[in-house]
Amino acid sequence: MRGFSLGSKVAIIGLDSVPPELMFQKLLPKLPNIKRMYDRGIHGTLETCHPPITVPAWMVMLTGKNPGKLGIYGFRHRRGFAYKDGYIVNSTTVKEKTFWELLSAKGKNSIVLGIPPGYPPKSIPNCNIVSCFITPGMEKQFTYPAELKEEVLKVANGKYIFDVTFRTEDREAIKKELFEMTEKRFDVAEYLAKNKPWDFFIMHEIGFDRLHHAFWKFFDPSHPKYVAGNPYEHLDEEYYVMVDERIGKLEKIFGDNCISFILSDHGSKGMHGAFCVNQWLEEQGYLKFKTKPTKMTDIDKAEIDWSKTKAWGWGGYYARIFFNVRGREPEGIIDPTNLQKEKTDLTDRIMAITDDKGQKLHNMVLVPDELYGTAIGDKPDLMVYFGDLNWRSAGTVGHSSNYLFENDTGPDDSVHSMNGIFLMYDPKKNLAGREIRGAQIEDIAPTLMNMYGYGAEVNGMDGRKLSEVFA
Numbered sequence: 001m002r003g004f005s006l007g008s009k010v011a012i013i014g015l016d017s018v019p020p021e022l023m024f025q026k027l028l029p030k031l032p033n034i035k036r037m038y039d040r041g042i043h044g045t046l047e048t049c050h051p052p053i054t055v056p057a058w059m060v061m062l063t064g065k066n067p068g069k070l071g072i073y074g075f076r077h078r079r080g081f082a083y084k085d086g087y088i089v090n091s092t093t094v095k096e097k098t099f100w101e102l103l104s105a106k107g108k109n110s111i112v113l114g115i116p117p118g119y120p121p122k123s124i125p126n127c128n129i130v131s132c133f134i135t136p137g138m139e140k141q142f143t144y145p146a147e148l149k150e151e152v153l154k155v156a157n158g159k160y161i162f163d164v165t166f167r168t169e170d171r172e173a174i175k176k177e178l179f180e181m182t183e184k185r186f187d188v189a190e191y192l193a194k195n196k197p198w199d200f201f202i203m204h205e206i207g208f209d210r211l212h213h214a215f216w217k218f219f220d221p222s223h224p225k226y227v228a229g230n231p232y233e234h235l236d237e238e239y240y241v242m243v244d245e246r247i248g249k250l251e252k253i254f255g256d257n258c259i260s261f262i263l264s265d266h267g268s269k270g271m272h273g274a275f276c277v278n279q280w281l282e283e284q285g286y287l288k289f290k291t292k293p294t295k296m297t298d299i300d301k302a303e304i305d306w307s308k309t310k311a312w313g314w315g316g317y318y319a320r321i322f323f324n325v326r327g328r329e330p331e332g333i334i335d336p337t338n339l340q341k342e343k344t345d346l347t348d349r350i351m352a353i354t355d356d357k358g359q360k361l362h363n364m365v366l367v368p369d370e371l372y373g374t375a376i377g378d379k380p381d382l383m384v385y386f387g388d389l390n391w392r393s394a395g396t397v398g399h400s401s402n403y404l405f406e407n408d409t410g411p412d413d414s415v416h417s418m419n420g421i422f423l424m425y426d427p428k429k430n431l432a433g434r435e436i437r438g439a440q441i442e443d444i445a446p447t448l449m450n451m452y453g454y455g456a457e458v459n460g461m462d463g464r465k466l467s468e469v470f471a
């Protein structure tokens with residue numbers, strides 16, 4: 001195998017939500033450890049999946065399978081064709097094998113720290129696993145093997161932090177908890193890398209995503225709500241520098257026989273606003289209320305007249321649109337033979353939506369079966385991105401306008417973008433800061449399989465081997 005010497009280990013440091021614009025452009029000169037890896041390694045953008053959301057993106061990366069094959073289209077899903085019975089994805093929803101499960105079958109050891117969705121932790125031989133930011137709390141069983149929990153809590157001084165509460169106005173509290181959480185994550189990462197056997201190491205840090213959502217308007221001068229001289233103007237730099245130091249320490253522990261990757265699952269950018277998808281569907285005659293809400297109301301709590309409703313939607317980074325189909329939904333009214341025409345008609349209307357100033361929004365409408373080839377599980381009928389994802393979808397109703405300039409589910413100033421980061425570094429080689437182009441998130445698992453010499457077994461993965469890694 002060219003470019004990869006037998007006996008090397010591989011480590012992935014997963015940084016949620018990091019865009020190339022921040023790490024490789026704005027802040028790189030302030031990040032000596034990452035800059036060294038950048039200057040001597042291979043860097044580029046890593047294009048994420050549709051939808052560009054943490055769950056499913058990390059699983060797409062580490063199974064090599066697209067969201068349609070995974071049957072995961074975001075955190076929250078409908079249960080079948082029920083109107084209101086939603087559920088949150090957890091580790092048990094993922095039926096495809098992750099890279100560390102494939103390695104485990106070969107007798108190889110892995111450390112898996114916080115990869116989402118990682119709760120409840122799966123029992124995988126030859127692995128030391130700590131669950132992720134969806135873990136309900138420290139009192140739960142969050143490690144495999146179970147005994148590992150005590151060690152993690154000891155390293156974290158009795159308080160391991162899975163996530164921070166970030167959609168609140170108390171920015172000072174978010175900041176304090178964010179730094180504490182990330183420092184502890186890296187304390188645990190160092191402990192595991194030093195004390196547990198591993199051929200493959202992977203960790204995930206959610207803090208970047210929380211930093212971006214809670215503070216983007218403070219540190220990005222191009223954000224409409226930016227105020228010069230605010231107390232968090234350099235918080236992005238402060239946080240990235242802290243993580244850079246921790247990556248430097250971790251790299252020393254990894255040693256010269258380890259090839260490292262720093263990867264993110266998608267990028268981030270400033271939010272322009274939120275578009276009220278259900279209010280718009282009502283105006284267009286697709287959605288009817290028994291009593292029209294006059295104050296902000298969750299769509300699940302609104303009194304919908306299903307006998308006159310053709311379609312409704314969910315909020316989030318993107319809109320999920322569901323049609324009310326006869327024989328499928330409990331009170332469906334659309335003739336199944338007309339569903340395709342209904343999809344086309346609504347798509348035309350969505351593409352004509354304008355912003356609050358009357359300018360056409362650059363919307364995108366995706367149909368899961370067409371997009372993925374196969375789309376299992378609880379998929380929406382249509383997936384809609386408003387304004388190149390600069391606009392969120394607001395599922396709530398009862399607003400005085402279809403255009404909101406605050407997120408309807410709590411303070412939030414950023415949205416996700418399609419490009420994350422790719423950085424690969426081999427301490428033994430100077431690859432002179434080469435750029436990789438066209439890397440996609442599902443390419444990581446087949447590339448790892450090839451690095452470990454199992455390239456013949458990547459059948460069924462959607463990604464390709466990134467040949468630049470081996471050149």
Ligand SMILES: [Zn+2]
Pocket residue numbers: 016017053054055057209265266
């Ligand atoms: Zn993410």
